[in-house]
Each structure stands twice: as structure tokens, then as C-alpha cells.
Amino acid sequence: MSPDLVALHLGALHPVEKVLTLVLAFGPFVVLGLVIATRRRHEEDDDAADAREAADPQGDR
Numbered sequence: 283m284s285p286d287l288v289a290l291h292l293g294a295l296h297p298v299e300k301v302l303t304l305v306l307a308f309g310p311f312v313v314l315g316l317v318i319a320t321r322r323r324h325e326e327d328d329d330a331a332d333a334r335e336a337a338d339p340q341g342d343r
Contacts, residue, residue: 295303
């Protein structure tokens with residue numbers, strides 16, 4: 283049996299199946315992007331705190 287015949291036999295996807303397919307296909311990339319953005323934000327905050335501490339090592343504010 284050829285793969286084309288099997289694909290035709292299965293028919294169109296149900297709307298829920300379409301959504302699930304898109305979530306499974308693109309969801310991991312969205313989550314990865316959010317994790318990277320969050321980590322960069324935390325690292326920038328840490329770098330800014332380190333820069334403030336280096337500028338004023340005594341803690342005089």
C-alpha cells in the first residue's frame with residue numbers, strides 16, 4: 283500500500299487534531315524562547331546588580 287493511499291484514506295484532520303498538531307510542532311520552540319528570554323532578563327539584572335556593587339563596594343547609598 284502506498285503512503286499516498288493511506289493519507290487519502292485517513293481524510294481531513296478534525297479541528298482539535300489540527301490544533302494539537304500545531305501545538306506539538308511549535309510549542310517546544312515557544313517554550314524555549316520564553317525560557318531564553320527569562321534567563322537573559324535574570325542575567326541582565328544580576329549584571330546590573332554586580333555593576334552597582336562594583337561602583338559602590340562599601341554599600342554607601
